[in-house]
Amino acid sequence: MAAPTSPLVLPSSPRTGALMATGSMLCVQVGLAASVGLFDRIGSTGTAALRLLWAGLLLAVIARPRPSAFTRSGVAAAAALGTVTAGLTILFTEALARIPLGTAAALEFLGPLGVALLRGRGRARGWALLAALGVLLLTNPWQSGLDPAGVAFALAAAACWAGYILLTRRVGDQVAGLTGLGVSMPVAGLVATIVAGPSLVGSIETGALDLSVLLAGLGIAVMLPVVPFSLELLALRRLTTAAFGTLMCLEPAIALGVGVLFLSQTPSPAAAAGVAAVVLAGIGAERAGARRAQFSTSAS
Template sequence: MSVNSTTPPPRTSTFARPDGPLSRKNVLMAAALVLAGSLGVQVSSALASGLFSTFGTLGTSSLRFLVAALILLAIFRPKLRGRSRSNWLGIAIYGASMAAMNMCLYAAIERLPLGVAVTLEFLGPITVALLASRRITEALCAVGALAGVVLIAGPGGHFDLIGYAFGLGAALFFGLYTVFSARVGKTNDSMSGLALSVAFAAVLSLPFGIPVLHLVDLNSAGILLVSATIGVVLTFTADTLAARVSSSRVVGTLFSIDPVVGAVAGAVILGQSLTLTAVLGIVAVVGSGAALVWASGSNPPHVPER
């Protein structure tokens, strides 16, 4: 989660602009970007998992945000002056949602089966997609994607009140992430906004990273660098660009790609078997995504305002 940002006319001229009509090309481009981000999440998670025993899950997440923030700030060198209050608010909420959804998801996974936690988290972006849907076709695509995720994850009857609370918290922040990836993505300096958002996430998560910072050695530093580049820089950049060329309602549905990529990667790389229900879930998600692309074909092209 699988899973990023955007001359003057005022910086906020496109910040709160409502989603416009989309072309099939835009939705296909968004799907490709979300897929790239999802692949980055899976690869980086595999790399980062080897660090959990040393830094803990939250410590590893914090250090990855710190490394990613330094990379993005060095590349885009964002200006701090000249930004409106609403622009800073969007950047702050985007960054806070990044940090919070990771922490809540990790806390949920410690108490719930992975499938349950993943399904709960996905309620966030799918709710955004449903609320923002303008046609019944889009709403049905979102529902179909949710059904597919439930089948892939295979949630069982395990119940843990605190675990569910963290899972729903992850859903809330994933929903905010979905909304503000579009808002930051549609600003004129989206990449600078992304860099500042990731820096904000890094600062918020520092209390988990500082206590383990002294444990970083040359080997773990290399793993953190690669994991942060692939799993944070690449993924969040892809997500922000996907939201820039499409909308929150589209990426909210497309984020269902994450559990599909995870299931397929587990089968191909780790030799894990896919159940019939998981295969049906993959078909449902892919079919919902294809239907979303098809439904967008009759719409005129969408060009972000300048």
């Protein structure tokens, strides 16, 4: 299969990429909050699979990927991205069923932090370390009495998130627009459906998976993952992976802010200090994170 030269990655304001990444994180928080209502109906894994199934259908229709737009390596990268996306979604859901949200989030953030530390240089690595400190202050992952299985699921989700960042950048560089997601998300939906098959079959047999649940899943899929994953793909065309990984650490701060505004949850002094640290790190990463223009000329 042959393909034309991959699109040029143009230098763009890192602020645009940072705004896209932040918008993605806001959508994720809203999507997660909306998903909780379905857990009792079709289970956490079934909810994750339903979201990914709808997302795959929507992006296949929106992006309408054509074989001529991909090299063989591009197809492989998009399929790998879809598999990693399904793993990230399901593994984190399983972690939440066993350990507190804050702890699961802290462990999961080892993924983007690892990318930021390994791929960053100089000041970029410093911002990542500051963000790591902020996440620790926010989430207190050292608390005892944790379910080992929950910890293992969260760490596996962290590995998937690291792979997701690297593969999203690769797919975004090789294919214009949202075409890559038009392949990766249907793959994610297929993988998630295979994993959640028994749960979904049980929900159908008991009548839990009815029209109202299907429509709710469609609405949630738009908020998570269609909009945030699209924003992240576009953001990674404008930011280095190190800067993007550091910016992702703003998500616990965003979650904390949502709790203050809508749930009357007052943060502790340590949590407030953690918010300040990740926000400062995010600002630093945004200013230092622009990507240089480059061509990718791979072809099969």
